[in-house]
Amino acid sequence: MADSAVPVISTGLQNIYITESKICRVDGENGKLYYRGYSIDTIARNSNYEEVAYLLIYGNLPKRQELEAFRQQLKNEREIPDSIVKLIKESANKADPMDVLRTAVSYLSIYDNETKDQSQESNIRKSIRLISKISSIVAAIGRIRDGFDYVHPDKSLGHTENFLYMLKGRRPAKEELVPVEMMYILQAEHSSNASTFSTIVTGSTLSDIYSAVTSGIATLKGPLHGGADEEALRMMYAIGKPENTEKYIEEALAGKQKIMGFGHRVYKAYDPRARIIKDYLLTLQNHASEEVRNLTKIALIAEKMMIDKLGKSHGIWPNVDFFAGPVYRSADIKLEMFTPMFAASRIAGWSAHMLEYWKDNKLIRPLEYYTGQLDLQYIPIDKR
Numbered sequence: 398m399a400d401s402a403v404p405v406i407s408t409g410l411q412n413i414y415i416t417e418s419k420i421c422r423v424d425g426e427n428g429k430l431y432y433r434g435y436s437i438d439t440i441a442r443n444s445n446y447e448e449v450a451y452l453l454i455y456g457n458l459p460k461r462q463e464l465e466a467f468r469q470q471l472k473n474e475r476e477i478p479d480s481i482v483k484l485i486k487e488s489a490n491k492a493d494p495m496d497v498l499r500t501a502v503s504y505l506s507i508y509d510n511e512t513k514d515q516s517q518e519s520n521i522r523k524s525i526r527l528i529s530k531i532s533s534i535v536a537a538i539g540r541i542r543d544g545f546d547y548v549h550p551d552k553s554l555g556h557t558e559n560f561l562y563m564l565k566g567r568r569p570a571k572e573e574l575v576p577v578e579m580m581y582i583l584q585a586e587h588s589s590n591a592s593t594f595s596t597i598v599t600g601s602t603l604s605d606i607y608s609a610v611t612s613g614i615a616t617l618k619g620p621l622h623g624g625a626d627e628e629a630l631r632m633m634y635a636i637g638k639p640e641n642t643e644k645y646i647e648e649a650l651a652g653k654q655k656i657m658g659f660g661h662r663v664y665k666a667y668d669p670r671a672r673i674i675k676d677y678l679l680t681l682q683n684h685a686s687e688e689v690r691n692l693t694k695i696a697l698i699a700e701k702m703m704i705d706k707l708g709k710s711h712g713i714w715p716n717v718d719f720f721a722g723p724v725y726r727s728a729d730i731k732l733e734m735f736t737p738m739f740a741a742s743r744i745a746g747w748s749a750h751m752l753e754y755w756k757d758n759k760l761i762r763p764l765e766y767y768t769g770q771l772d773l774q775y776i777p778i779d780k781r
């Protein structure tokens with residue numbers, strides 16, 4: 398390319414492939430998603446979060462003993478340092494939970510004497526540590542925000558069951574566990590989305606996994622990415638009653654507002670995760686709380702309107718975040734905890750990508766096309 402030629406600029410890195418990967422396939426045209434070759438429907442129907450995390454990290458489904466050993470490793474890593482509990486106590490009620498989580502995960506690195514070890518074996522151990530401890534940190538943030546004391550983990554419980562136990566201070570009921578387990582599975586991985594990309598960018602400098610994951614958490618926070626489920630629920634609360642939905646959506650679209658929980662950079666069809674979450678929500682209706690029933694009615698009206706207006710014509714369909722809010726509310730999870738819980742699940746995917754990328758690491762360093770001036774004359778400060 399001659400110096401003067403304008404390069405093709407792909408804003409937002411749209412349609413740019415950065416690497417080969419065997420972890421996840423998002424088929425955006427047909428609305429399909431695969432973890433390590435298994436369709437998300439199959440995974441959601443048959444698997445559990447620990448098995449999904451194993452699959453993502455190691456690349457294959459575990460045999461029974463392998464899964465048991467993996468579960469045990471996760472259990473052994475659940476406790477978090479006292480100073481992190483203290484940090485959470487000092488900040489949980491003043492700061493956004495994602496800011497507390499980001500700081501706590503960054504802080505974790507100084508308690509790990511393997512932080513600088515870049516061997517694959519060490520990075521697998523640290524990934525398991527992070528998968529385990531991030532759930533504990535998120536539970537502690539929620540618990541302490543609610544004005545209660547830190548609850549130590551219980552080794553007799555499974556991963557998400559222990560998360561809910563640490564969050565609620567009691568063993569969860571089945572109605573609380575099932576939706577949370579489902580959300581953990583569905584949010585565990587999604588190829589090179591923004592937070593995974595920023596995790597890889599940081600890792601590609603051969604920085605450590607704690608730094609890489611801290612970048613991922615920072616990126617997940619934004620409302621165009623992980624924060625969309627909270628924003629979608631806020632919108633449903635703002636709508637208030639099902640009969641207000643049509644007017645609200647009409648006005649929002651007329652005002653060129655984006656409706657959170659719709660649209661996706663890759664999916665130009667119905668997000669398969671959204672379908673699974675919606676189907677689950679519909680099974681709840683007879684025994685759901687009034688709040689959840691009301692939210693569901695609003696969500697269904699909004700969904701129909703959006704599909705009629707922007708679905709086939711513009712490829713804007715519900716994404717994973719749209720029905721998540723009502724489902725989380727069915728487990729009595731507070732809105733501010735949705736994105737931290739997303740991180741507690743996505744850590745499996747972030748780790749898997751880092752482990753894969755580091756096998757053949759290449760520093761990520763894109764170009765930008767400079768359009769400013771050159772060779773300006775420097776004028777001393779008192780003559781400007």
Ligand SMILES: CC(C)(COP(=O)(O)OP(=O)(O)OC[C@H]1O[C@@H](n2cnc3c(N)ncnc32)[C@H](O)[C@@H]1OP(=O)(O)O)[C@@H](O)C(=O)NCCC(=O)NCCS
Nearest residue numbers: 620621622625654655656657658659660661662713716718
């Ligand atoms: C996810 C998202 C950022 C992907 O967007 P993108 O590929 O960068 O595309 P853009 O934001 O440029 O949107 C393209 C067009 O569709 C419209 N659009 C996209 N998402 C929309 C939404 N949720 N509601 C209304 N219009 C939407 C945009 O306004 C834009 O219209 P225009 O061409 O007339 O300006 C975008 O769909 C969005 O902001 N959605 C809401 C946030 C969300 O749910 N994020 C979670 C994703 S899992």
